[in-house]
Amino acid sequence: MLKSKKRWRINALEQEDEQLASFAKALKVSPLVAAILVDRGINTEEHAKAFLTPEKQSYHDPFLFNDMAKAVTRIQHAIDANEAIRIYGDYDADGVTSTAIVYKALTLLGASVDFYIPNRFIEGYGPNKEAFRRTAEEGISLLITVDNGISGVEEMAYAQSLGMDVIITDHHEAGEQLPDTVALIHPGIKGEAYPFGELAGAGVALKLAHALLGEVPDDLVALAAIGTIADLVPLANENRIIVAKGLSKLQQTTSPGLTALTDVCGFSISDIDEEKVGFAIGPRLNAVGRLGDATPAVSLLITDAKEDAQELALSIDQKNKERQQLVRKMTTEAIDMVESRDELPAALVLLKEDWNPGVVGIVASRMVDRFHRPCVVLGKDEATQMAKGSARSIEGFHLFDQLSKHRDILPHFGGHSMAAGMSLELHDVEELEHRLGQLVEAQLSAEERQPVLPVQMEAKLSDVTLDVLQQLQKLRPFGNGNPKPLFLFDQLHILQSKRIGSDKNHLKLTLGSEGSQLDAVGFQMGDCAEAISAIAKVSAVGELSINEWNGRQSPQLMLQDIAVKHWQLFDWRGLAMEAVKKRLQTLGGAKLFSFQNNTELVKQLESSAGQQSSTSNTWVLLDVPASLEELRDWLITHQPDALYIWFKQERELFDAVPSRERFKWVYQIVLTHQPVPLEKLIRAGKTKGLTAEATTVIVDVFEELGLFAASNDVLEVTKSQEKKDINESAKLQAYKTLLETGEWLSTAGMDELWLWGNDILENNQRVEEVSI
Numbered sequence: 015m016l017k018s019k020k021r022w023r024i025n026a027l028e029q030e031d032e033q034l035a036s037f038a039k040a041l042k043v044s045p046l047v048a049a050i051l052v053d054r055g056i057n058t059e060e061h062a063k064a065f066l067t068p069e070k071q072s073y074h075d076p077f078l079f080n081d082m083a084k085a086v087t088r089i090q091h092a093i094d095a096n097e098a099i100r101i102y103g104d105y106d107a108d109g110v111t112s113t114a115i116v117y118k119a120l121t122l123l124g125a126s127v128d129f130y131i132p133n134r135f136i137e138g139y140g141p142n143k144e145a146f147r148r149t150a151e152e153g154i155s156l157l158i159t160v161d162n163g164i165s166g167v168e169e170m171a172y173a174q175s176l177g178m179d180v181i182i183t184d185h186h187e188a189g190e191q192l193p194d195t196v197a198l199i200h201p202g203i204k205g206e207a208y209p210f211g212e213l214a215g216a217g218v219a220l221k222l223a224h225a226l227l228g229e230v231p232d233d234l235v236a237l238a239a240i241g242t243i244a245d246l247v248p249l250a251n252e253n254r255i256i257v258a259k260g261l262s263k264l265q266q267t268t269s270p271g272l273t274a275l276t277d278v279c280g281f282s283i284s285d286i287d288e289e290k291v292g293f294a295i296g297p298r299l300n301a302v303g304r305l306g307d308a309t310p311a312v313s314l315l316i317t318d319a320k321e322d323a324q325e326l327a328l329s330i331d332q333k334n335k336e337r338q339q340l341v342r343k344m345t346t347e348a349i350d351m352v353e354s355r356d357e358l359p360a361a362l363v364l365l366k367e368d369w370n371p372g373v374v375g376i377v378a379s380r381m382v383d384r385f386h387r388p389c390v391v392l393g394k395d396e397a398t399q400m401a402k403g404s405a406r407s408i409e410g411f412h413l414f415d416q417l418s419k420h421r422d423i424l425p426h427f428g429g430h431s432m433a434a435g436m437s438l439e440l441h442d443v444e445e446l447e448h449r450l451g452q453l454v455e456a457q458l459s460a461e462e463r464q465p466v467l468p469v470q471m472e473a474k475l476s477d478v479t480l481d482v483l484q485q486l487q488k489l490r491p492f493g494n495g496n497p498k499p500l501f502l503f504d505q506l507h508i509l510q511s512k513r514i515g516s517d518k519n520h521l522k523l524t525l526g527s528e529g530s531q532l533d534a535v536g537f538q539m540g541d542c543a544e545a546i547s548a549i550a551k552v553s554a555v556g557e558l559s560i561n562e563w564n565g566r567q568s569p570q571l572m573l574q575d576i577a578v579k580h581w582q583l584f585d586w587r588g589l590a591m592e593a594v595k596k597r598l599q600t601l602g603g604a605k606l607f608s609f610q611n612n613t614e615l616v617k618q619l620e621s622s623a624g625q626q627s628s629t630s631n632t633w634v635l636l637d638v639p640a641s642l643e644e645l646r647d648w649l650i651t652h653q654p655d656a657l658y659i660w661f662k663q664e665r666e667l668f669d670a671v672p673s674r675e676r677f678k679w680v681y682q683i684v685l686t687h688q689p690v691p692l693e694k695l696i697r698a699g700k701t702k703g704l705t706a707e708a709t710t711v712i713v714d715v716f717e718e719l720g721l722f723a724a725s726n727d728v729l730e731v732t733k734s735q736e737k738k739d740i741n742e743s744a745k746l747q748a749y750k751t752l753l754e755t756g757e758w759l760s761t762a763g764m765d766e767l768w769l770w771g772n773d774i775l776e777n778n779q780r781v782e783e784v785s786i
Contacts, residue, residue, distance in 0.1 A: 015655040018577035020467035025053050046477050047485045050499050066488045068258035076225035079208045085181045085197035086225050092156045093125045100154040101129040104161040105303025107296045111241030112160035112219035114315035115234050119223035131308045141166030150176035161215025164188045183218045210251045216241025232263040244296035248495030257491045271314040274327035288491040301334040304372035341373050345380045360454040362389040363447035369393035375404035382406045386465040405434040416453050470499035475530035478569045483560050498557050505551045513540045536573030547582040549764045583768045584658040595622040604632045609639040631655040637662050638756040650778045661759050671750050672708045680712045685731045692727040715743040
């Protein structure tokens, strides 16, 4: 048995096979792809065709926003009057792309415009009065916020009291009261008529640009795609259109900034996709604001100068490397804090005063991935002398709702179901962990606290063809709300297994079932090569992809998790002692068992096996049992999850039972030369081809039958003249059984051995179930 690392949650498709076949035929896709569409709520032909061709779909009319006409009128007036306009942005990837989009649109219209990004460490997120005071003093008459502003009721009133008009474009959660401004462009506020409420900040900025320009320039939709992917909004409806069209435009862009950025990322602009944006471009744009002033990120996106772009991109890449080092250091410190505790609490709240508040959210995410429990990571805000940081949650535990119950110790916090930011007094940190832990234990069962792997569906290897994989690509772009589908393949044979990679820490399998086979690769899963028996049937979950090698394409499964649902049998027969010791060290915590009570052998191996785990049910059988009945009883008693068979034998393989002639010869030697020391008899026997064990067995049989007497290992023939049949000897029969058992256990195929053992275990389980 090999337990999966996560709890697999398999989606249940409520659709008849005939309906699915009809739907697939209408769309000209495989039933597998049709099933995914239906599972994701796309169950009409019209909806499916639109979903599968997002690049051909039209944007919503930007003037559907309640206040868009007001915003455009005010901005156009400012341009005509040559008023100074300032864009007030945010320091994350969504914020800087939003800033760049509106800046470029206004520049195209000839506006007198600049931008301002607040400093995360000095000013914090969103509007602030001091920045607005300076803005007014600089003669700015129109302020446009992007990716922020909806929460700044007081700050916006202050800005307008200074003589500035304000236009807000934002997408964050709105409070009960909304700011009173010239125009409020927000897709999700109450009463808003816009048909899609989940745009990213960059998406809202793009709508403003669209309204101002009457079209959507390629470079602006490319920037909006970056912001949309980086902000993890659902890739549905207009977000899907923005990303699909934007990625296409990114692949063709001539923007010096984006070209330089992809260069430092290490890939060509033509190879860009949603994964490269999410894991390479987005993190670099985010890194600048996480460690300091995010202004260079905007400058990179709006520059037309190639040299400036290259210099800015290198600087941003360096910031990202610093961010990575900082995250690694803080994550290591956080893990050490947790692992130094006597037991793992239901929720983690971790504080270290010198932790950088710009990356605590990343560290919290890493901790959730490792320990699978809600986690709050805090540093110390030197300005306020309070603990300040971020939290991340697990499925089933709504972080914002639960934190809302403890406002008495959380004077400042905000967020949503899976993430939150907060400040609290240093002396309340321990209390917060205690309260959160109680809430987790009350709300989630032990099983629900196990990490979940959402599986799209179970599939067969015969379903996996290059044509189907190419059809799956039509579901892209993947992301939040439209994840890459994970497939479960159950009860597969392992045709080949090996470690790969320079450090041999990755796994490559060839899996087979019913005449079909599929290669599978698992990164950082190399240990599974030794944890899965060659005869096991595995269940594997992963993403399907197309592997290209030397011009040849083939399907491939990128493993996410793997399990063996039955007990496992591993073959160590014939290994030398040193090889067994090395394998025990790798295995760790296995329990050793000797049927022959060979305490010396057990002692030799115990140091290599390490400390035996009380919870482990992994066993190593060191030697051969006296009979198959003894092995049967052992299996029923111990019910192993994994069993490694060494079956070390002191005797030569296939030793025969001594013949009658051998018995006669030994009897005659002792009769003629008595008294005869056993040691001398053994030496004499070797000259006749008798092993020491065979000679000892013959002597034991004669003793049992009363024909020999021994004193201090010196043998004599007894005076008894009664004729005895050696086959009446229990010792001889036991020896025969031992040899037969040893021969079968040493030569039988692993499939044969496993089936024999499995029949015993299953029959015993059935008996227990009937008894219950």
